[in-house]
Amino acid sequence: MTRLTGNALRLTVFVGENDTWHRKPLYTEIVHRAHAAGLAGASVFRGIEGFGASSLIHTSRLLSLSEDMPVAVVVVDTEERVRAFLPELDELVTEGMVTLDPCEVIRYVGRGANRDDTDTKGKRSL
DSSP states (O other): OOOOOEEEEEEEEEEETTOEETTEEHHHHHHHHHHHTTOSOEEEEEOSEEOOTTOOOEEOOGGGOOSSOEEEEEEEEOHHHHHHHHHHHHHHOSSSEEEEEEEEEOOOOOTTOOOTTBOTTSOBOO
């Protein structure tokens, strides 16, 4: 498991929910490749409204339900490891946007951490 605290780089990939890679959701492929690359973690967030280069607004409002909602894949790790992962995205992301932001990791603890103040379900005792 990667231990990460201090300065880091946040990679955000904005794509559409219906974007695919070999018949699988593109966001799934990005997460699996990030995992295989040993990056600290990746999360996928589904947007409720947005638009991109096409200027077409996608929304989850009931009266104008879109089937292609915006999706953001967020990865945080050291700058070196994130930048080493960028060539993977060059292959995968043909439409969308990729951003990099410096950030600071204050706490990064996995669920399997052995800590005296954690109960069996991973909750911290106060």
